[in-house]
Amino acid sequence: MGVAIRTAGEGDRELVVGLLDEAFRDDPVSRWVFPGEEHRRAAHPKLMAAFTDIVLADGRIDVTEDGAACALWLPVPADEHGGDAGDGADDGPARMREAVDPDNERVELISSLTAGIHPSGRAHEYLWMIGVTPGRQGEGLGTALIEPVLDRCDREGLPAYLEASSARSRRLYERLGFEPAGRPLDLPDGPRMWPMWREPRRHEVCGQHG
Template sequence: MGVAIRTAGDGDRELVARLLDEAFQDDPVSGWVFPGEEYRRRTHHRLMAAFTDIVLAEGWVDVTEDGSACALWMSVPADGHGDGATEDDGPARVREAVDPDNERVELIGRLTAGIHPSGRAHEYLWMIGVAPGRQGEGLGSALIGSALDRCDREGLAAYLEASSARSRRLYERLGFEVTGEPLALPDGPRMWPMWREPAR
């Protein structure tokens, strides 16, 4: 059975932000940015909303028709990141909007920007979220696979950072390979930069 996928619009903002908030509550990187369950429950949704706003404005969001999963993508030109959260003072602006006293909100943007490959145009999978009760059903693979099919048709590479060993294994099954050393967050988990060449 196929998964129906559509491109999200501005009217889907709350759905996407809520979905990401729920999907990433137990993610190791989210736990590092927002340590403590109560603090994360109160604050994490603001970062997910900021990311949603950036990608709706500058990239695109694929969402399953039933609203149970979404993927945030940015097109990155050969000469830059094409990413409002990591250009210039973007991380500082996100921190100010989300949680001014939490330096990790800014640091995560700067650190991931520092390992982001440049020199070749590619599609950047910023985040993918699946509702907790629907994980393991293949929705994430279907969402990513749809975009990767387009990458293959257009001869575009794809890039992402895996935030857990579990997600890294999923991405490896989809043709991504770890490129370079993992990013070790200060006193925190690792993230794996992963690259996928277009299929010939």
């Protein structure tokens, strides 16, 4: 029942972008960023490509061997945000908008708002996105991608953070030990996002207690 997972490289860029586009095109947040369906089909892949490039450069993308699911992780140092601005620069959201959809202020707004609620102060792993191709959802691929990283977080004493963009994904993350982290983010005239935080779990050594 094991799921084969590997780390994506530059040669996997188009695979990851296509997978994220397919997985998130009808997500509530994506529909808010790009309200028109025809425009969303054209612009959404550009946003997924921008996210992919940031994480290929600064984080790690895990992908199932069959290309059906991927997870984008960014390591966030202490006292820094891991928001959608990418490199932490103040003009990151504006540059994202310019690159993806210059006339669409919501591209910049979603980056600014998620960066604004991102916890700071402690180093942690940021699960930016996890995408599963629609025909394969419900098979446990997301859990298979996330659990090895959470196991490493537990060994290293690192928390993990994410924003859930749907009630369904929030329930999955709760099963994996994530809890609400502050107030939900209500996008203007749009859906709700739930910031979630997971404290590392202690690994007991054989023969020791407590």
